[in-house]
Amino acid sequence: MKSKAVLLAAVLGLSAVLAGCSIDGTQRIFTSEYGSVKDAGYQLPRIPISKVPRQYHRQIVTYQTDEKPGTIIVDTTEKFLYFVMDGGKAMRYGIGVGREGFSWSGTARVALKREWPTWTPPAAMIKRQPELAKWAGGMPPGLSNPLGARALYLFNKGGDTGYRLHGTPEWWSIGQAMSSGCIRLLNQDIIDLYNRAEVGAKVIVK
Template identity: 70%
Template sequence: MKFRSLLVAGLLAAATAISGCATDGASMFANSYGGKKDAGYQLPAIPLAKLPKEYRRQVVRYDTTEVPGTVIVDTGAKHLYYVMGGGKAVRYGIGVGREGFEWKGTSRVAMKKEWPVWTPPAAMIKRRPDLAKYRGGMGPGLDNALGARAMYLFNKGGDTGYRLHGTPEWWSIGKAMSSGCIRLINQDVIDLYNRVEVGAKVIVK
């Protein structure tokens, strides 16, 4: 009888754990926001208590006709979805373009770079002359505007000028602050980078 009680208790505990993962995908990645070394750079930990739960990486239910591997960006909700198939997607919190810099459309990931060099476009330098010192490129590092990873978006006309990239400014996630690029927390952009293949379709809506 005692064995049966222990068995039932164990099954109930397992069911509770499984249920928790299914309904709270954020808990699956809670340990992914700590400090970590990457290519010699020490990424600082993200203070999860200050990051709204809706912007933490999690697996969610997501019905779409797009094939697995597609990236769908919902600029209104400030969410990026990596389509997994089976009615599921990995959802990330993002920062988007501020007023006047929003954009929508379909493109593809033409190339991917780890710890990329950031070169501000001429129009940005015109708006912010202080960036002229980076006309030849800002070297990779913890303060680099593109963060730990960048995925370059091209369409039929060539380079759109927009990127999916990391940012050291974790507090900007969930806000409209960029010049049009889609930014993710560095820990999240590394995860996305490892999933997305060159040639992947990216839909921004």
């Protein structure tokens, strides 16, 4: 009887691993949710998630904060974005952040949300990279668009900050500091965050 119980426990444990979800009362990891996705007529490719460090896989974690549920907290040092949930929990996403000289911090709010957004490089970026001038009027949505499948536009008291929370096809950039200041997530993760975050949500970048 004891051996059967041990075998059952082993089978259940293996099933959890294969499902890509680990539940220990405080944490659930959504490793299995990075397959190919058809979205608004686009076929997002599968992400080779085994090549992305496990800490950057989407997961529910214990997270203590005085901020109310629905708040987004970006930790640019640890390369995590937290969506605050009830009960001392948060959905945590791995992110890519601004490279040296392009990082930023402060408080903003989600003013707009867009599915498959157009990307318009700012004038300063075009000056640094003249080859982007062809997109001065906007780059159409698509799998190669730098904003990916979704974008959340951040505004503060001064108006549009110019910064976005957005998807990226460059899965290898998660956990790195290599963007021009915007916060990038895996496309499958930005879709998840987009569905959770409300227009008007507070965003804290630190």
